[in-house]
Amino acid sequence: MTVMYRTRRAALGTALSALALSLGLSGTASAQGRVDNPVVEAEILPGWTTQNGTRMAALRLILTPGWHTYWRIPGEAGIAPRLDWGQSQNVASVVPIWPRPRVFDQNGYRSYGYEDELILPLQVTAQDPGRPMALLGALSIGVCNETCVPADVTVQGVLRGPGERDRRISGALDTAAQPGARAGLTRATCRLVPEGRGAELTLRATLPPQGRAEDIILELPGSPYRITESRTWREGDELVAQASLRPPRRSEAVGIDRSTIAFTVLSEGRMSWSQGCTGG
Structure with a gap:
């Protein structure tokens, strides 16, 4: 190498x-x-x-x-x-x-x-x-x-x-990402629940429909945690994403600053980006 x-x-x-x-x-x-x-x-x-x-x-x-x-x-x-x-x-x-x-x-x-x-x-x-x-x-x-x-x-x-x-x-x-507020995002909450070797992260974004095939892509800038098994679905005015977080070492507890959680909303017609969420 x-x-x-x-x-x-x-x-x-x-x-x-x-x-x-x-x-x-x-x-x-x-x-x-x-x-x-x-x-x-x-x-x-x-x-x-x-x-x-x-x-x-x-x-x-x-x-x-x-x-x-x-x-x-x-x-x-x-x-x-x-x-x-x-x-x-x-x-x-x-x-x-x-x-x-x-x-x-x-x-x-x-x-x-x-x-x-x-x-x-x-x-x-x-x-x-x-x-x-x-x-x-x-x-x-x-x-x-x-x-x-x-x-x-x-x-x-x-x-x-x-x-x-x-x-x-x-x-x-x-086609580049626009600010979430411009796409109609008014609120984002996240909930962390410990599970197995890490935690389950659920993010709820209050956001009008963005078009077909909506998908939330979660990221933790600068964090060593891995995001796996991510899925997205809609519940009325909320677009919901759920994923598993895996720490770099099995024995390490998961601790995430919610202000660092970033997410991109992707659909067939547009893309928007936002960072930070409140407890929920």
Whole structure:
């Protein structure tokens, strides 16, 4: 594993050197994975400069038809993506804005992701706004069809000038999560009940119907607890989610700060996000 990591870092260094030399040129560069990699193409869409001075670019992945990759929360059967932009030049930060994923059922397990193509908007902030940015990414993702394989891909591009709006990026942004209050969320309560090796978490969100196939995806940012066996159903004005929490060690008692509990409400038509709940 260490050898693979060092090899990839060496390749990144070579790519970065080449990218730095290209800063005086127009266009973007793209990179592909291994020959047996289901990621057919990876590229940076240069996008445009926003009114607040940041850059709205995007990562575009094209997959072999029928294959899919995963959302930031992959679900029980998925592989979480890792995106490393640390080798970029003149870049202070890169913030991904995830579009609404699809739901996949794999052998009785539910996962969330994107089939055939992913356009992931990136909000990029420059260290020096007066200079071009060299964006270099190292991606470790899971790609699945009937079987799942890990894929390591490098991608690079130059962000310069004002750019121009890209309908592909705008379309992906239109499906990104909106604040829960904007979707009609008025109240969220949670209840923790000790059970077996952990606890059962029940969250109730007072929320108007969001469309077909409503699903609540629970997360505990920064927590070592695992969330398993999650399910969602509706009871009138409330959308209810229930899941099991598993501590990192069997002997450890489950203790969760309710203000840290985050949840995404996903349906076929929209996606919303909220954090924090009261006792109930």
